[in-house]
Amino acid sequence: MNFFREFFKNFDCKSEIYTFVVNFTLQNLRYNKVMLRLLYDSFLGMLAPRKCLACESLIPENYSHGSGGLAEYICGRCFDRLPPAPHPHDILSGVAKNFQGDTLAIHSLAARFQRAERIGSDSSSITPLLYALKYHGMQRLGRLLGQELGHLLLVLGANAYDAIIPVPIHSARERERGYNQSKHIADGIADILYLPVETRWIRRHTYTLSQTNFSREERKQNVHRAFMIGKAKDAGAQIKGSSVLLVDDILTTGATLNACAMTLLELGARRVDAATVAKA
Numbered sequence: 672m673n674f675f676r677e678f679f680k681n682f683d684c685k686s687e688i689y690t691f692v693v694n695f696t697l698q699n700l701r702y703n704k705v706m707l708r709l710l711y712d713s714f715l716g717m718l719a720p721r722k723c724l725a726c727e728s729l730i731p732e733n734y735s736h737g738s739g740g741l742a743e744y745i746c747g748r749c750f751d752r753l754p755p756a757p758h759p760h761d762i763l764s765g766v767a768k769n770f771q772g773d774t775l776a777i778h779s780l781a782a783r784f785q786r787a788e789r790i791g792s793d794s795s796s797i798t799p800l801l802y803a804l805k806y807h808g809m810q811r812l813g814r815l816l817g818q819e820l821g822h823l824l825l826v827l828g829a830n831a832y833d834a835i836i837p838v839p840i841h842s843a844r845e846r847e848r849g850y851n852q853s854k855h856i857a858d859g860i861a862d863i864l865y866l867p868v869e870t871r872w873i874r875r876h877t878y879t880l881s882q883t884n885f886s887r888e889e890r891k892q893n894v895h896r897a898f899m900i901g902k903a904k905d906a907g908a909q910i911k912g913s914s915v916l917l918v919d920d921i922l923t924t925g926a927t928l929n930a931c932a933m934t935l936l937e938l939g940a941r942r943v944d945a946a947t948v949a950k951a
């Protein structure tokens with residue numbers, strides 16, 4: 672110890688050494704967390720082999736199909752039978768019917784899949800994937816679904832935005848769940864469109880109830896005025912004049928997306944489009 676003390680006396684670098692030690696420890700903690708996660712995942716893989724979330728058939732190691740990484744979560748047969756959502760024009764005119772007399776703040780609306788009401792022999796359902804993303808912590812699945820949606824947006828030519836904004840969830844809910852599923856979807860879209868994801872332009876300031884069993888009118892009331900300017904230092908200036916893409920997991924009546932879009936327009940956004948993985 673005396674040797675070290677004498678050694679360091681010759682240098683005025685104690686703070687640098689301290690910073691190095693702290694950073695080294697933090698990096699290792701982060702690295703260990705990733706390693707633990709990988710070990711845990713492969714351990715689970717050995718105990719419970721991967722199954723298709725839609726049909727529960729076993730997914731072999733190194734299995735792949737046309738949807739890239741989604742092959743870890745859904746087999747090729749089920750993926751090919753996921754019903755695609757209607758064209759954006761048809762989606763928007765359907766949603767507009769829910770807003771007669773109210774302002775529809777969304778300019779255009781795209782979805783990748785149609786959530787099937789009934790699963791026939793010629794269709795499978797996206798629902799178990801969205802459920803796993805939201806409630807079973809499968810965050811990587813969100814990014815992969817986002818990439819699927821990103822490819823659709825690219826084909827539609829919907830790729831010129833200043834920012835991609837995931838619909839915010841209340842901070843208490845985010846703490847409870849550990850993440851906002853829409854943020855992962857937005858990250859997946861960003862992988863394809865090379866656009867920035869902004870999570871601090873707007874925020875949700877009311878802890879709204881789950882909308883699952885709400886009527887169309889109740890959904891509107893539930894989310895009315897639920898959003899406000901976010902905590903980014905220059906949020907107001909950034910939003911002003913911007914063209915943004917709002918992202919959510921599923922489109923039901925459009926009440927949440929519209930309330931969010933309305934807030935952005937009131938804050939000076941020029942145009943708000945929206946995209947969801949699925950349309951109910």
Ligand SMILES: [Zn+2]
Binds near residue numbers: 724745
């Ligand atoms: Zn399957």
